[in-house]
Amino acid sequence: xxxxxxxxxxxxxxxxxxxxxxxxxxxxxxxxxxxxxxxxxxxxxxxxxxxxxxxxxxxxxxxxxxxxxxxxxxxxxxxxxxxxxxxxxxxxxxxxxxxxxxxxxxxxxxxxxxxxxxxxxxxxxxxxxxxxxxxxxxxxxxxxxxxxxxxxxxxxxxxxxxxxxxxxxxxxxxxxxxxxxxxxxxxxxxxxxxxxxxxxxxxxxxxxxxxxxxxxxxxxxxxxxxxxxxxxxxxxxxxxxxxxxxxxxxxxxxxxxxxxxxxxxxxxxxxxxxxxxxxxxxxxxxxxxxxxxxxxxxxxxxxxxxxxxxxxx
Amino acid sequence: xxxxxxxxxxxxxxxxxxxxxxxxxxxxxxxxxxxxxxxxxxxxxxxxxxxxxxxxxxxxxxxxxxxxxxxxxxxxxxxxxxxxxxxxxxxxxxxxxxxxxxxxxxxxxxxxxxxxxxxxxxxxxxxxxxxxxxxxxxxxxxxxxxxxxxxxxxxxxxxxxxxxxxxxxxxxxxxxxxxxxxxxxxxxxxxxxxxxxxxxxxxxxxxxxxxxxxxxxxxxxxxxxxxxxxxxxxxxxxxxxxxxxxxxxxxxxxxxxxxxxxxxxxxxxxxxxxxxxxxxxxxxxxxxxxxxxxxx
Numbered sequence: 299x300x301x302x303x304x305x306x307x308x309x310x311x312x313x314x315x316x317x318x319x320x321x322x323x324x325x326x327x328x329x330x331x332x333x334x335x336x337x338x339x340x341x342x343x344x345x346x347x348x349x350x351x352x353x354x355x356x357x358x359x360x361x362x363x364x365x366x367x368x369x370x371x372x373x374x375x376x377x378x379x380x381x382x383x384x385x386x387x388x389x390x391x392x393x394x395x396x397x398x399x400x401x402x403x404x405x406x407x408x409x410x411x412x413x414x415x416x417x418x419x420x421x422x423x424x425x426x427x428x429x430x431x432x433x434x435x436x437x438x439x440x441x442x443x444x445x446x447x448x449x450x451x452x453x454x455x456x457x458x459x460x461x462x463x464x465x466x467x468x469x470x471x472x473x474x475x476x477x478x479x480x481x482x483x484x485x486x487x488x489x490x491x492x493x494x495x496x497x498x499x500x501x502x503x504x505x506x507x508x509x510x511x512x513x514x515x516x517x518x519x520x521x522x523x524x525x526x527x528x529x530x531x532x533x534x535x536x537x538x539x540x541x542x543x544x545x546x547x548x549x550x551x552x553x554x555x556x557x558x559x560x561x562x563x564x565x566x567x568x569x570x571x572x573x574x575x576x577x578x579x580x581x582x583x584x585x586x587x588x589x590x591x592x593x594x595x596x597x598x599x600x601x602x603x604x605x606x607x608x609x610x611x
Numbered sequence: 612x613x614x615x616x617x618x619x620x621x622x623x624x625x626x627x628x629x630x631x632x633x634x635x636x637x638x639x640x641x642x643x644x645x646x647x648x649x650x651x652x653x654x655x656x657x658x659x660x661x662x663x664x665x666x667x668x669x670x671x672x673x674x675x676x677x678x679x680x681x682x683x684x685x686x687x688x689x690x691x692x693x694x695x696x697x698x699x700x701x702x703x704x705x706x707x708x709x710x711x712x713x714x715x716x717x718x719x720x721x722x723x724x725x726x727x728x729x730x731x732x733x734x735x736x737x738x739x740x741x742x743x744x745x746x747x748x749x750x751x752x753x754x755x756x757x758x759x760x761x762x763x764x765x766x767x768x769x770x771x772x773x774x775x776x777x778x779x780x781x782x783x784x785x786x787x788x789x790x791x792x793x794x795x796x797x798x799x800x801x802x803x804x805x806x807x808x809x810x811x812x813x814x815x816x817x818x819x820x821x822x823x824x825x826x827x828x829x830x831x832x833x834x835x836x837x838x839x840x841x842x843x844x845x846x847x848x849x850x851x852x853x854x855x856x857x858x859x860x861x862x863x864x865x866x867x868x869x870x871x872x873x874x875x876x877x878x879x880x881x882x883x884x885x886x887x888x889x890x891x892x893x894x895x896x897x898x899x900x901x902x903x904x905x906x907x
Contacts, residue, residue: 309744316745324757435893439886441837443844443860444878451871462868550752554841558864568753569845572760584757588748 303600310596317588318370322363324584325577375585376578380571385582389564395465396563399486399555400548402479407487407494408541412530414491415498415537420525422503430495437492442551446485446558453481463560478559486555490544497540501533508532535602542598549587636898644894650887654880658704666698669854680872687876690862699854700876706766706855707836707884713770714835715828718777723824725778726785727812731793740786743779751776752838759847769848773835784827785820792816822899829892833885840881856881 350356357365369376375385418430454462460481466474505511506529514524556565564583571579638644657664672692681688687696729739746754751773758772792798793816801811842848843857844864851858856877863873 312741313744313748316742317748320745320749321757324761327761435889436886439833439889440882441840441878441885443841444874444882447860447867447871447874447878450867451875455868455871546750549750550841553752553756554844557845568756569847572756572845572847575760577760580757580760584749584753587750587753591750592748 299603306596306599310592313592314589317592318367318585319363321581321584321588322366325581326359326362370585375582378571378576378579380574380576380579385578388567388579389582389586392562392564392567394468394563395556395561396552396565398468398475398479399482399561399563400552402483403487403490403548404541406483407490410487411491411494412498412537414495416502416525416530418495418499419502419506419529420521422499427499430499434492434496437488440488442485442489442554443558445488446481446555449481449485450558463558465559465561465563478561482555482559482561485558486548486551489547489551493540493544493547494537498533498537501536502529505529505533538598538601542595545591545594549591638894638898641894641897643890644897647887647890647894650883651891654704654884654887655708657701658708661698661701661705664701666701667695669694669698669702670852671695680870688870688872690859690870690873691866696859696873696876699859700856700880703854703856703859703877704880704884706849706853707839707881710766710770710773710839710849711832711836711884711888714773714777715832717770717774718781718831718835719824719828721774722778722781723785723820726782727789727816727820729782730786730789731808731812731816736786739782743782746776746779747783749776751780751834752841755838755842756845756847759842764848764850766849766853769839769842772842773838776838777831777835781824781827781831784823788820788823789816792819826892826896826899829888829895833888833892836881836885836888 355362366376373386375389377384378388381388414430414433418427421427450462453459461478464478466478468475502525511524511529514528515521519528552563553565553568555561556563557569560566564586567579568583570576571583638648672694673689674692676689677691679689687700690696690699725739729736749757754776755772758775759768762768762772798811798815801815806814839848839855840857840860843855844861846861849855849858851862859877860874863870866873
């Protein structure tokens with residue numbers, strides 16, 4: 299088991315190294331000279347040459363990559379071209395709304411999707427099952443910002459129940475903070491619910507066909523006990539996997555959701571950085587999101603041992 | 612289920628391949644796939660015949676008539692520059708369909724080529740798959756955004772960026788199929804008969820990959836259309852002077868409280884098209900994998 303954990307950690311490091319290389323290459327391949335961008339419009343050639351020397355832009359690719367990686371390992375993601383602040387500081391300032399949004403969405407989505415999937419599997423072939431599956435296909439097809447604007451138009455503009463957009467700090471009052479997160483979380487969660495519900499149903503159907511489920515029913519256990527205690531527990535692994543993989547959807551969706559609802563999070567920072575061509579920030583944000591994605595999936599992989607004691611690596 | 616079992620490949624006539632037979636079978640059993648197909652055909656017709664469907668120049672600015680709500684004259688209303696939203700939405704179908712189909716085509720071809728080689732040549736496999744793992748660790752929308760930030764906005768660049776972001780998933784699928792297929796007796800027979808590697812790949816392995824790849828292709832198409840809209844929506848996609856559904860919605864963003872229809876109509880068209888593609892994909896998947904069909 300220890301060997302497996304070590305091997306898994308090692309492959310995670312390899313993947314992150316590839317991500318770092320790709321992200322660095324992106325900046326390196328940028329058409330246009332970052333030094334010219336930093337120097338501004340009235341810079342002379344001499345200024346640009348000086349900045350080149352200061353940033354080490356004249357050195358070979360691998361030397362630059364090595365230096366960048368070294369700084370990265372020391373927690374230095376570089377400096378924003380636009381604001382002149384360290385990228386880590388910028389991300390730090392923006393991280394609260396993003397964490398609030400994604401964690402809220404994750405909790406709500408799992409709480410809705412898993413029961414939906416279990417019910418659909420238990421009532422397979424009935425109209426309940428078909429309704430859940432139809433919702434699932436719809437959830438995959440309607441893009442996050444269409445859901446978001448649909449919610450805003452009905453619940454905020456027409457009915458005036460919830461704020462159209464904006465964010466309140468957690469410290470300034472939990473109720474206001476929560477009110478501003480309801481619509482973004484529903485919008486972001488729709489596709490995620492579709493994904494998890496579908497996988498839960500499929501996995502449950504597999505397990506429900508097993509002999510031990512019939513045995514459990516035969517010895518007189520209540521249906522709910524069979525469904526939750528016996529079936530769901532054994533169906534958990536594919537569901538966990540898809541929750542981990544779905545984090546990618548959540549991250550992409552958060553960028554859009556934060557734009558629609560004007561949440562001052564890392565997603566919004568990403569969009570601003572792209573519009574301003576602030577490459578160090580773009581790099582830093584991609585690295586951060588990818589690291590989160592990779593680490594969550596590592597945690598999911600390792601959690602299998604908890605869900606299924608039969609798994610001994 | 613019994614009909615599917617009865618229709619064994621041996622019993623089929625020479626003229627109709629078993630794959631097509633299963634397709635027809637599945638479409639009969641899944642009317643939703645037919646509905647999906649019909650919507651796609653309608654959208655393609657809208658895109659192709661946009662100039663003859665009562666539209667005016669989608670770029671024609673008319674400041675006097677700006678922000679008119681939907682009416683008999685302007686079916687979907689007008690935007691803040693007085694442009695006819697109905698015309699813009701109809702022309703917008705062209706962008707979504709071109710991007711969706713092009714990305715599906717390119718990603719499938721590139722992914723197939725890389726996947727075939729990595730699945731069969733061990734030495735290449737280790738390196739290429741680590742790179743693919745790395746690429747897949749970057750959420751695909753984020754990767755496409757980053758690529759768009761590097762280049763100037765154009766439909767061609769949007770297609771390239773989304774294709775690059777989608778390729779790793781196709782490679783994954785093809786590689787896993789090849790890894791199973793290469794152990795099949797008929798492949799071993801081919802090898803022992805001295806068939807060359809390219810010929811084995813093309814003759815014996817490729818035909819068995821086409822079907823699942825076609826299904827994957829429809830999903831790639833749907834996801835590419837959503838990604839294009841997201842890119843345009845956040846201002847890093849199709850150039851603003853081309854009416855695409857994402858662009859129209861981006862322009863309506865600040866007007867949501869007074870002119871919700873600016874977002875409503877392109878949103879409906881986009882969702883409907885992606886839904887149609889996904890329904891078609893689901894139908895095809897059920898047709899090709901009867902075992903999976905019962906579960907999903």
